[in-house]
Amino acid sequence: MTDAIVTPLTQALAEGKLTREELKSFMKRSNAPGLRRLALWGLVLAATTWLISLTWTSWLIWPAMFLHGIVLVHHFSLQHECVHYTVFRTRWLNDLVGQICGLIIILPHRFFRYEHCDHHTHTQITGEDPEMVPMPQNLRDYLLYLSAIPYWRTKLTELFRHASGRLSEGELRFIPKVEHQAVYRDARIMVALYASAFLAMALTGWWGLLWYWLIPLILGEPVMRFIRMTEHVGRPTVAQMSENTRTNLVSAPWRFLCWNMNYHAEHHYVASVPFYALPRLHEKLKDHIFVEPGGYLAAHRDILGQIRTSHEARPK
Amino acid sequence: MSDTPWRDVLDVADLEESWVTRVDLGSRKLAVYDTPSGVYASLALCNHGGADLCDGYFDGHVIECPLHQGAFDVRDGRPVSAPATRRMRVFETRVKDGKVQVRI
Numbered sequence: 001m002t003d004a005i006v007t008p009l010t011q012a013l014a015e016g017k018l019t020r021e022e023l024k025s026f027m028k029r030s031n032a033p034g035l036r037r038l039a040l041w042g043l044v045l046a047a048t049t050w051l052i053s054l055t056w057t058s059w060l061i062w063p064a065m066f067l068h069g070i071v072l073v074h075h076f077s078l079q080h081e082c083v084h085y086t087v088f089r090t091r092w093l094n095d096l097v098g099q100i101c102g103l104i105i106i107l108p109h110r111f112f113r114y115e116h117c118d119h120h121t122h123t124q125i126t127g128e129d130p131e132m133v134p135m136p137q138n139l140r141d142y143l144l145y146l147s148a149i150p151y152w153r154t155k156l157t158e159l160f161r162h163a164s165g166r167l168s169e170g171e172l173r174f175i176p177k178v179e180h181q182a183v184y185r186d187a188r189i190m191v192a193l194y195a196s197a198f199l200a201m202a203l204t205g206w207w208g209l210l211w212y213w214l215i216p217l218i219l220g221e222p223v224m225r226f227i228r229m230t231e232h233v234g235r236p237t238v239a240q241m242s243e244n245t246r247t248n249l250v251s252a253p254w255r256f257l258c259w260n261m262n263y264h265a266e267h268h269y270v271a272s273v274p275f276y277a278l279p280r281l282h283e284k285l286k287d288h289i290f291v292e293p294g295g296y297l298a299a300h301r302d303i304l305g306q307i308r309t310s311h312e313a314r315p316k
Numbered sequence: 317m318s319d320t321p322w323r324d325v326l327d328v329a330d331l332e333e334s335w336v337t338r339v340d341l342g343s344r345k346l347a348v349y350d351t352p353s354g355v356y357a358s359l360a361l362c363n364h365g366g367a368d369l370c371d372g373y374f375d376g377h378v379i380e381c382p383l384h385q386g387a388f389d390v391r392d393g394r395p396v397s398a399p400a401t402r403r404m405r406v407f408e409t410r411v412k413d414g415k416v417q418v419r420i
Contacts, residue, residue: 004345004361004368009382013371020371024335027373085385089375091397110398117384117399121365176401272373272382 008241008269017288018270026273026281029089033276037259038087038097041078045071052212062219065211069220072213074257075101076224081259083113084267086274103193105217106155108186110179111162111171118174120271124232124244130170133233136307145229148221162187230299231264234306235290241268242289247282250295262296265289318408322417331355331416336379338370341420345370348409348416349390351377356390357418358406364399 004010012018018026048068055061081087082098095109102109115130122128136142144150161168165184167175175183201207236243245265255262263278266285273281292299325339331350338360339346345360347369358379360370367383374380378396380387386400393406408419 005366005383007367007383009371010368023371029373029375083385085380085387085397091378091387113398117365117386120384174399176399178401179398270382272380272385 012269012285017285022284023270026270026277029274031088031090031093033274034087049212065216066219069216069218070223071257072104072217073220073224075104076107077258077261079105079107079109079112080116080261081275083116084271086272103190106159106190106194108159108162108183108190110186111183114175114179120268123241123268124235124237125239126237130174133229135233138307138311142304142307146222146225148225151221151225159187159190163191226300227258227296229303230292230296234299234303241265245290246299247289247291248295248299249291249293254296318419320419322410322419324415325357325418326416328411328414328416336370336372336374338368344420346418347379349374349379351390353377355409355411355416356406357409358388358390358393358404362386362400363402363404
């Protein structure tokens, strides 16, 4: 008999951490919570955009752009939820919003979907997890990662590789052949849209998109790198979901921005649970997962402590 | 018309309402779906990553894999969301005398 593969969910069900009825209740979906949060999201974006306008002629435009950038980079969190179809019950709404988020943060949605699926299959397994952020070996590597320079280099290289009709060896492993052309097409559309935006700015002489979008995006990305590190970095590089992923308890504004993705271990356990049900799932699973009660800052204290310990342990 | 005989797979009363029910039939694992337009059945394992579809989210006529959220239309097995790209195997299904039956 062919058996289903063992996943964190099948383990949780088998071990009685979750019953089938509870699972069904957690997975239940509705459009309303996602639409409500999206409306609030729009208001927050409008507010931070307005702040840039308000500070246009002052040096304060830089902190305003940084603040706006923090919101912009969190389109990643929304896109991530859309990848899992856990924002809206209506599937095409997830596809539409995910595509828009991908356009905003320069991450083609289809490619991210395939890459992210592989991340869920091989979470925190060195050499197999395509999204794995390696544990920095020293403070320099840690700060370099947080600068987002390696991130942008990787992402832009990836985009142009796809636009030129090529996939890396690793990508060939998780993108089925029938989707190769579609991935190339998505990347070309992305490049064309950005090229058109620059051409339009050059022709009109209005460079607002740089100040309202691209510079804030670059300024904000280190914040997203800071958050992404807290999900798995510093946790053991093993297949056990109870060990390899960190849930961070953070304040309400951060939970809003990251669409509850701070409940990361719960999400990895049952990726079909909509974002608004993750706090409830946390209550159910919190004794079976790794929880960092001190949030993002404490997670970084942990990571920095591990870097220091490993540095001190090396032969002089 | 198929010569394959109908086989009882479970009592209608044991179907999970508007959801997916797991059935072991000999060496095969089946997923049986209670939908607004009737009962359908497919192989239970996702043809993408091998996860058990019976632990997935089910809505209307769409079953979503619990591992990657790839999805299929249970009426004809058509993939509706990546990373599912191949049709899943479905079986002719009917309800007779209080039993769900499939041709398999």
